Amino acid sequence: MSDKGDSSGSRADSADAGRFAPNQTLTLAAMLFAVSMTFIDQTIVAIAAPDIIDELGLSASGMQWVVNAYLLTLAAFFALGGRLSDLFGHRRIMVIGTLVFVIASALCGAVPTGGAAQAWLIAFRAVQGLGAALMFPAALAVVVAVFPVERRGRALALFFGLSGALTAVGPLLGGWLTDWTWRAIFWVNVPVAIIALVLTAKARIPRVTRREPLDVPGAVLVAAGMGLSVFGLQQASSWGWGSAATWLCIVGGLLVLVAFAAWELRTEHPLIKLAVFRDRAFTVDVVVLFFAMIAFVPVFFFASVYAQVSLSASPNQAALYLLYFFIGFAIASQWGGRILDRRGARPALKLGCAVGAIGFALWAHRMTTLSMHDQWPYAALAGAGIGFLLAPASTDAVNRAIDASYGEVTGVTQTVRNYAASVGLAVFGTVLTHITTDHVAATLRADGLSGGAAKSTAHSIAEAVTGHGDSRPPTGDGAVATATRHAMGSIRLDFAEANRAVFYGMAGSLAIAFICSYFHPGTRVTSESGPPQPQPPQSPPQAQPPGRTGGAAPV
Missing domain, CATH: 1.20.1250.20 (MFS general substrate transporter like domains)
Structure with missing residues (x-):
């Protein structure tokens, strides 16, 4: 934009x-x-x-x-x-x-x-x-x-x-x-x-318009590339990672995104000005945001469902469980802005990624205790990590927009953030289903079911597991019904172990972001050093990033 x-x-x-x-x-x-x-x-x-x-x-x-x-x-x-x-x-x-x-x-x-x-x-x-x-x-x-x-x-x-x-x-x-x-x-x-x-x-509100062509091919390519790649990642839970269809969608979607980038660099009126990625600091900011968002938005879905299934929490209790995360996030966000003001983005990115990776890892480790009381410090620590890095990365990226406007760069960062959240939900959802299925299948096989029957029944249980804990178990005295009731009796722990793998994955994503943060040049943008934004005549005034520093950080 x-x-x-x-x-x-x-x-x-x-x-x-x-x-x-x-x-x-x-x-x-x-x-x-x-x-x-x-x-x-x-x-x-x-x-x-x-x-x-x-x-x-x-x-x-x-x-x-x-x-x-x-x-x-x-x-x-x-x-x-x-x-x-x-x-x-x-x-x-x-x-x-x-x-x-x-x-x-x-x-x-x-x-x-x-x-x-x-x-x-x-x-x-x-x-x-x-x-x-x-x-x-x-x-x-x-x-x-x-x-x-x-x-x-x-x-x-x-x-x-x-x-x-x-x-x-x-x-x-x-x-x-x-x-x-x-x-x-x-x-x-x-x-x-x-x-x-x-x-x-x-x-x-005044009506302001512009006369220039709409980049229809770019819009089609970016939508198709994102949709196809995320579809493949999410369908892997049903099709399997060995399926040709899974990889055809993932690889095909990524290739379409490459084609989108090539098109945007050639066209006169691009949908997204990719030239801003020539700035190394901007690129690092966006990459760190990508890996952080893989964890940030998906954590709400997985943590809330985990709380209601494994901890037997009500919706209100699950909301309070997530509140621990937000307390850490809110406190650290203020510190992150101050770090950006005083020392630049790089220290805030490194600190946030490190704290977030440690917090998510410790949170994952405690999930199988099935105790909310044992987990809240680590949930708050994970939230603090995201809080430290989110506003500084977003603000620093916007401050480095030389040839693109504030709105255009915000469009880039918001697109990356939401795409990363979609990727995170798709990948971790597949991981959750696979691991839950494997744990339940192992329980069913131990109760005497054959491999095929155990796998099929386990997949059905895994698909239904996020319903209420009092979901109706099968009746009857047959081997399948008896084994299924036994497996559903241990589903709270099985689901917790699957979520532990998901949260370890979130920690890993932030660890990758931590490595990427070292490539940030560490230079600071201030109101004195920031690039001037030209104001074309007879047009709305150019938006300046608020304060050029962390105090008015877009999150």
């Missing part, structure tokens, strides 16, 4: 921009209400997962698709949403995105029971992600266009600073709403969207 106007192509509706000045307070409030839905929906569904599975009869992999469909479409269409906002007007695309999002939310809450439930819910979660991809970059552009340079930093600090808090609100709100009905986690978006739209109408 671009904040820069084309001096020959930008134009403002004279009726809006001339006679009526926009109300900045109402504008910021409207945009905050709109984007709040996108952040909350990244985490709120995780808490309700067992209840959704129990009522609709979804499989575990199907539920993972319900979570991942949103993140994947958000990543795949984020850059396109920003470009459409530039071409057709920020306010217009923000309103369209909000309407798409809230209609899809209402339809998710209205999903019928029966055989079509899984496809219905996945489809409309994907539409939700599309709405968010239209809404978020357009809302950012509205704030940039309405606020003058001298006030823009404070406005953007609030705009981005709210995201961490709202991500934390998701599990807590989800736990409370799920006690009433899980459908309310989707319906709650309706009044929020209405408030956002009413405030938008009253704010008198």
Whole structure:
């Protein structure tokens, strides 16, 4: 997405921009209400997962698709949403995105029971992600266009600073709403969207557009590449890692992404300006964000389901379990910003990756104790690691945008972050299903079932395991029924051991990020040393990264 106007192509509706000045307070409030839905929906569904599975009869992999469909479409269409906002007007695309999002939310809450439930819910979660991809970059552009340079930093600090808090609100709100009905986690978006739209109408936001071609081939390639690669990773739990179809999707998707990069470097009006990756510090920031996000968003899904299955926690208790993570995150985020201000991004990245890797590893080690009391210090430590690195990496990346605008670089980092979260959910979901299946199959074989029967029964149990702990075991005195009841009796520990492998994987991802952080040059960007951002005449003023340092870090 671009904040820069084309001096020959930008134009403002004279009726809006001339006679009526926009109300900045109402504008910021409207945009905050709109984007709040996108952040909350990244985490709120995780808490309700067992209840959704129990009522609709979804499989575990199907539920993972319900979570991942949103993140994947958000990543795949984020850059396109920003470009459409530039071409057709920020306010217009923000309103369209909000309407798409809230209609899809209402339809998710209205999903019928029966055989079509899984496809219905996945489809409309994907539409939700599309709405968010239209809404978020357009809302950012509205704030940039309405606020003058001298006030823009404070406005953007609030705009981005709210995201961490709202991500934390998701599990807590989800736990409370799920006690009433899980459908309310989707319906709650309706009044929020209405408030956002009413405030938008009253704010008198000017209409600003640009005249330039839309990079349709780039949009198709990035969406296809991301979708195909994540589809292969997630379907590996069903197809197996030895399946040709699995690797065809993964490798094919990655090759399409390579083709997308080649196309973007050649085209005159690219969807994403990949030239920003010529800066080594920017590249390291984005790579660290990629590996950190593989753990950051998926942790909400896996930890909440683990709490409800292995710890027999209620949705509200599972939300409090995740709160330990957020306490560490919130405290460390403040320290991370100070480190960035005083010493630059590299120390914050190294510290965050190291603390996060250790925290996730210790958390994983304690999971088989089946005690929430034994785990909270390590959950907080894992959250602190993410808190130390997230804002400094994001801010440092934005500060190094020389030839691209603030909005364009934010588009790059948000696309990478959401794609990484989708990859993490797909990979760790496959790991969880495979290890749970293997543990259950071993129990069934020990009870006398043949290899084939044990594997088939174990896969069915693993797919259903994220339902409530009182799921109905099979009746009868046959060997299969008896062995299955025995296996389901030990499922809490089996599922905990599978989750332990997942959280060790998250620790490994942060360990890779730690190695990558050493390649950061360590140079600092300040208001004096930062590259000047040119202001083309007759166009909206160029957005500057708030403060050029960590105090107003986008997260």
